[in-house]
Amino acid sequence: MKIGLVFNQKPKKISHENIDMYAEWDGPETINAVANALKNGLNGTGRREVVLIEADNKMFNKLVKEKPDIVFNMAEGFYGASRESQVPAILDMLNIPYTGSDPVTLGICLDKQRTKEILSFHNISTPKFLTVSSGKELENISLPAVVKPVWEGSSKGIINNSLVRTKKELREQVERVVNDYNQPALVEEFLEGREFTVAVLGNEDNARILPIVEIKLDELPPGSNKMYSYEAKWVWDTSDKPLNIFECPARLNPKLKIKIEDLCKKAFNVLRCRDWCRIDVRLDKNGEPHIIELNPLPGVLPNPEDNSCFPKAARSAGISYDEMINSVLNSAIKRLGEN
Numbered sequence: 503m504k505i506g507l508v509f510n511q512k513p514k515k516i517s518h519e520n521i522d523m524y525a526e527w528d529g530p531e532t533i534n535a536v537a538n539a540l541k542n543g544l545n546g547t548g549r550r551e552v553v554l555i556e557a558d559n560k561m562f563n564k565l566v567k568e569k570p571d572i573v574f575n576m577a578e579g580f581y582g583a584s585r586e587s588q589v590p591a592i593l594d595m596l597n598i599p600y601t602g603s604d605p606v607t608l609g610i611c612l613d614k615q616r617t618k619e620i621l622s623f624h625n626i627s628t629p630k631f632l633t634v635s636s637g638k639e640l641e642n643i644s645l646p647a648v649v650k651p652v653w654e655g656s657s658k659g660i661i662n663n664s665l666v667r668t669k670k671e672l673r674e675q676v677e678r679v680v681n682d683y684n685q686p687a688l689v690e691e692f693l694e695g696r697e698f699t700v701a702v703l704g705n706e707d708n709a710r711i712l713p714i715v716e717i718k719l720d721e722l723p724p725g726s727n728k729m730y731s732y733e734a735k736w737v738w739d740t741s742d743k744p745l746n747i748f749e750c751p752a753r754l755n756p757k758l759k760i761k762i763e764d765l766c767k768k769a770f771n772v773l774r775c776r777d778w779c780r781i782d783v784r785l786d787k788n789g790e791p792h793i794i795e796l797n798p799l800p801g802v803l804p805n806p807e808d809n810s811c812f813p814k815a816a817r818s819a820g821i822s823y824d825e826m827i828n829s830v831l832n833s834a835i836k837r838l839g840e841n
Contacts, residue, residue, distance in 0.1 A: 503550045503551070503571050503572070504550070504551045504552075504553060504568070504569070504570045504571050505540050505550055505551065505552045505553070505570055505571065505572055505573070505574055505831070506552075506553050506555050506565065506568060506570030506572070506573040506574070506598070507533070507536060507537050507540060507552055507553065507554050507555065507573070507574050507576065508555045508556075508557050508561065508573050508574070508575050508576065508577045508589055508600075509527075509528055509533050509536075509554070509555075509556060509557060509576040509577055510526075510527040510528065510556065510557050510576075510577050510578050510579065510580065511527060511528060511529070511530060511533060511556060512527045512528065512529050525655075525657070525658050525732075525736060526578040526655045526658070527578055528576060528801075529803075531803075531804060531805065532801075532802060532803050532804060533554070533576075535802075535804035535823060536574065536576065536802065536827055537552050537554060538824070539823060539824040539826075539827035539828060540552045540574060540827060540828070540831065542824055543828060553568045553570060555568070555573075557577035557579065557588075557589050561589070561592070562592060562596075565592070565593070565596055565598060566596065569598075570598060571599075572598070572599045572600060572601070572831070572834065572835065572838075573589075573593055573598055573599070573600040573601070574600070574601050574827075574830070574831060575589055575590060575593070575600045575601055575602050575799075576799065576802075577589040577799075578655070578799060583609070583612065583613060583652075583653040583685070584605075584609055585612075586608040586609065586611075586612050586655075586799060587605035587606070587608045587609040587612075588605075590602070590603070590604055590605045590608060591605040599834070599838050600834070601777050601778075601830050601831055601833075601834040602776055602777050602778065602798060602799065602830075602834070603774070603775050603776045603777070603779070603798040603799075604774070604776065606774070607773055607774045607775055607776070607798060608798055608799065610773060611773060611775070611795070611796045611797070611798050612653050612654075612655060613652060613653045614631075614650065614652050614653070614688045614690075614795055615631070615633045615652050615686075615688060617773065617795060617796060618631050620772065620773065621769060621772070621773075621793055624768070624772045626765065626768055626769050626772060626793060627765065627790065627791065627792040627793065628792050628793045628794070629690045629691040629692075629693055629784070629786075629792050629794070630644075630690070630691040631688055631689065631690045631691065632688075632689045633652060633686045633687070633688050633689070634676055634686060634687055634689060635680060635686045635687070636676070636677075636680065640669065640672055640673060640676065640689075643672065643689055644691065645666060645667055645668065645669075645672065646665060646666060646667045646692040647665075647666055647672065647689050647690060647691060647692050648660070648664050648665050648666075648689075648690045648691075648692050648729065649664050649666060649672065649675035649676055649678075649679055649687050649688070649689055649690075650664060650679070650687065650688045650690065651679050651683040651685055651687065651688070652685050652686045652687065652688050653685055654683065654685075655797065655799075657730065657731060657732040657734075657735045657736070658683075658732065659679055659682070659683050659732070660729075660730075660731050660732055661731055661732050661733060662726055662727050662729075662731045662733050662734075663675065663727075664727075664729075664731065665692060665727040665729055672689070675687070676689065690794075692729075693784045693785060693786045693787070693792060694728075694786070694787050695784060695785025695786055695787060695789060696716060696719075696784070696785045697716070697717045697719060697729070697730060697782070697783070697784045697785075697794075698714050698715060698716050698717065698752055698762060698782075698783045698784070698791075699714075699715045699717065699780055699781070699782050699783070699811045699815075700712075700714050700715070700762060700763070700766045700780065700781045700782075700783055700815075701715070701778070701779075701780050701800070701811065701812045701815035701816065702766060702767070702770050702775070702778060702779045702780070702781060703777075703778050703816075703826075703829055703830065703833065704777070704778075704829075704833050705776060705777060705833055705836075705837050706771060709767055709770055709771070711763045711766060711767065712812075712815035712816055712818070712819045712821075713750050713751035713752075713815050713818040713819050714750070714751055714752045714754065714759065714762060714763075714815070715748055715749070715750040715751075715752060715811045715814055715815055715818075716748065716749045716750070716752035716753070717730050717747060717748060718746070718747050718748065718749055719747075721745055721746050721747045722734055722738070722745070722747065723738055726738075730782075734747070744807050744808075744809055745809070747809070748809055748811070748814060750811075750814050750815055750818045751818055758789065758791070761790075761791055762783055762791045765783065765791050765793060766781045766783065766793070769781060769793050769796060770796070773796055773798075775796065775798045776798075776833075776834070776837060777830050777833040777834050777837065778798070778800060778812070778830050778833070779796055779797060779798045779800065780796075780797040780800035780801075780811060780812050781793060781795075781796050781797070782794040782795050782796075782797070800812040802823075802826070802827070804823050812826070813826060
């Protein structure tokens with residue numbers, strides 16, 4: 503079997519002013535770890551041919567030339583709200599099967615507004631929200647709230663000051679998002695309860711919920727807001743000095759655990775996610791879970807000290823990194839065989 507591994511690799515040097523521009527892209531250590539897992543096969547059996555294909559303007563010709571039997575898609579893209587959809591759309595055009603969700607689902611899940619509209623339509627709990635393009639549209643918004651770019655991932659644009667408690671802070675953060683990211687701002691009700699991230703592996707009725715990861719917000723630096731901001735994810739928590747911010751499996755009473763798992767399965771299927779996804783969940787003041795967002799292209803940093811949550815959940819379930827990657831591939835192969 504020939505597997506095409508399609509990815510976006512972070513540049514070696516990133517200027518300070520563009521510090522979060524490539525946050526969604528993968529480093530060489532992650533790309534190599536996934537490639538090696540795919541080469542080795544499940545449990546180290548059955549060597550496969552893996553072709554590395556960067557998702558740049560030469561990708562189309564490489565795909566035509568290599569003709570992979572299947573593509574393991576990790577590409578996040580770069581330009582526009584459709585960037586995560588571009589690679590799978592090209593693969594569909596070339597009739598090359600691939601892992602993960604289709605371009606429609608990837609596009610919707612990147613757009614937090616569209617995601618929340620669909621979740622709300624299906625009565626899946628998600629915080630109240632409003633999308634705005636200027637500071638003139640902020641009269642009827644309840645505070646506190648969190649201000650986010652509408653279509654970014656990896657906590658891009660969600661900084662410690664994104665949690666706003668006054669109209670002045672709200673206006674400043676909306677203007678920052680609109681000006682810095684050239685897109686509308688999502689103003690979302692702030693839920694004051696615990697926060698979790700939930701890894702889903704498989705498809706439809708066979709989708710498996712891996713051990714739930716809790717983000718222990720009390721372990722953030724003193725004076726910081728209790729939310730998983732860009733600073734918490736990429737600045738304060740490093741492989742050299744990891745924060746003790748995660749607990750997996752999370753300590754949950756059985757009733758709440760089932761509620762979270764059922765909510766995530768329903769969201770996964772309603773958004774038509776495929777093969778894998780990481781779903782962020784937060785509790786309200788009454789302890790009820792709400793979906794914050796879905797990440798159908800989850801990060802998979804191989805080094806445990808990097809605190810990548812999908813591999814962390816897999817390890818807690820007794821699944822090695824190589825087994826996790828191959829489980830995604832095998833879920834896709836099984837799904838494709840059933841179609």
